[in-house]
Amino acid sequence: MSAQNVEITIIGSLADIDAADWDACACPEALAGGRPNDPFTTHRFLKALEDSGSVGPGTGWQPQYLTATIEGEIIGVAPLYAKSHSQGEYIFDHAWVHAYERAGGRYYPKLQIAVPHTPATGRRFLTRQGFEDTGFNALVQGAVQLTDNNNLSSLNITFCTGEEAERAEALGLMARKSQQFHWRNQNYADFDGFLASLSSRKRKNMRKERATAQGFGGTIQTFTGDDLQPEHWDAFWTFYQDTGARKWGTPYLTREFFSIAQEELRDDMALVLAERDGRWIAGALNFIGADALYGRYWGCVEHHSCLHFELCYYQAIDIAIALGLGTVEAGAQGEHKLARGYLPTPTWSLHWMRDAGFGRAVGDYLRAERAAVEEEIEVLTDYGPFKKTEIEEQE
Known part of the structure; x- marks a missing residue:
């Protein structure tokens, strides 16, 4: 089934979507009562942010949750926010802001698919089982169209999975490679x-x-x-x-x-x-x-x-x-974690710029940055505390 058969809508509050419908997309692995793979994209976590006033009016994180439906059935969701700043993201775009605004553009508001204040990797395009391809494509295309239709500077998806980054690149988004320090069991x-x-x-x-x-x-x-x-x-x-x-x-x-x-x-x-x-x-x-x-x-x-x-x-x-x-993710930044057994690990984000020229400039920057990140990961890994054979096994 193609993305054209899917209806994309925006909801301003998680109170307007049943928790079971959201979680069927966010954590289908937990339907039988187990733990979700990602506790941060569950309905209960995101709604706690909203109900507590940690997102919403006055915070710079205005919920614009995306839903994808087929004949009334929700087959995909995404935690989308309109942002009036770049705080609480941990993937830094401040240089892009300055460049865009020096050229006469208005960078904010921008759209952000993310878990607010949470630099933890997980799926960002959340789909119900059996609709993985249809839901993913529809949510990506819907988010891009929403950005374009509202004349917004950019769409940014932070701490997505590597698989999502690869798939979204094929749909025209730019992937950015960063790193964190993770411990492996x-x-x-x-x-x-x-x-x-x-x-x-x-x-x-x-x-x-x-x-x-x-x-x-x-x-x-x-x-x-x-x-x-x-x-x-x-x-x-x-x-x-x-x-x-x-x-x-x-x-x-x-x-x-x-x-x-x-x-x-x-x-x-x-x-x-x-x-x-x-x-x-x-x-x-x-x-x-x-x-x-x-x-x-x-x-x-x-x-x-x-x-x-x-x-x-x-x-x-x-x-x-x-x-x-299997893993401890210790949050953003901090090379001091290396000496405590936490090795550099790639993380990913995705970006789409409405202005084509600006997008090309960002793309050039991301290619150069990726090479530098890959070199840094290699060098830092060699400085890790493990015996050489242990490092090779963890890689």
Whole structure:
């Protein structure tokens, strides 16, 4: 069935689409009750962003969710937003903004298919089983047409899968290659099994860091599901505000998001908290997928040597091994993750520019950038902490 048989519509709120219809496209693998591959594209997560005011009026993320239907049946959806800035995306287009506006163009608003404030790879063109090709083509073409019809500068799809990037390139979009640092589980029985895969010097350094961190004078606990309580979110909100104020100026998520998370998302999360002298002093929040753990936010009210590495990276590895997960995605940026066993991994985004000349210039830039990214991944991988044979196996 061709894309011409599909009706594309826009909805301004997830309240206007049944959760079962959205999730049949976003996480069909979870229909039998299992975990979704990607916890961030579920109806419950995206609606928590919306209901908490973390997206919507005043945030620069205005929902314009796409739906693809055939004879009234939803066969595809996409988390589309009209953007009035480039914050909370983690794929940076600021140079494009300046170039476009210096040439007399108006870059904002632009359209963005993404999970707001979340640099985690996953499908962005979400299709019901049996409609993978039809839904994908219709959503891509519909998003491009929407951009063109409204005279908007660009359509951007961030942290899509490599397969989506390849398929969308064939439909005329430009693929951009970036990188993050991910940890890969090679069927380790425990953390010591992971350590055994490292060179002796790196293994010694890692053990020393963990001992230093765990000697901060308190205890470290992980909470998930019903063990998560409002008091934990009160503490974590304080940590999150501090980190957000220092990194972004204004935290992206509202306090209400964490209250909704307690009710709707607690089974999708693992919150690692450090306690000292009867109070919580630091924390790291992770989301749990079917085969990946996603590190998202960290903060503290006391500084202790190596505690950041312990809560964000080593505890995440412990959780992934315990749950049998294949990957830990530790978020955007941070070459310091390399020494903690997280190797450079390609990530992808897609772009379409309405102005053909500007699009050609961006395309030239992306080709040069891709070569540089590929070289950097190769060089950084060689600097990883693993024994040489381990690096080759992970590649």
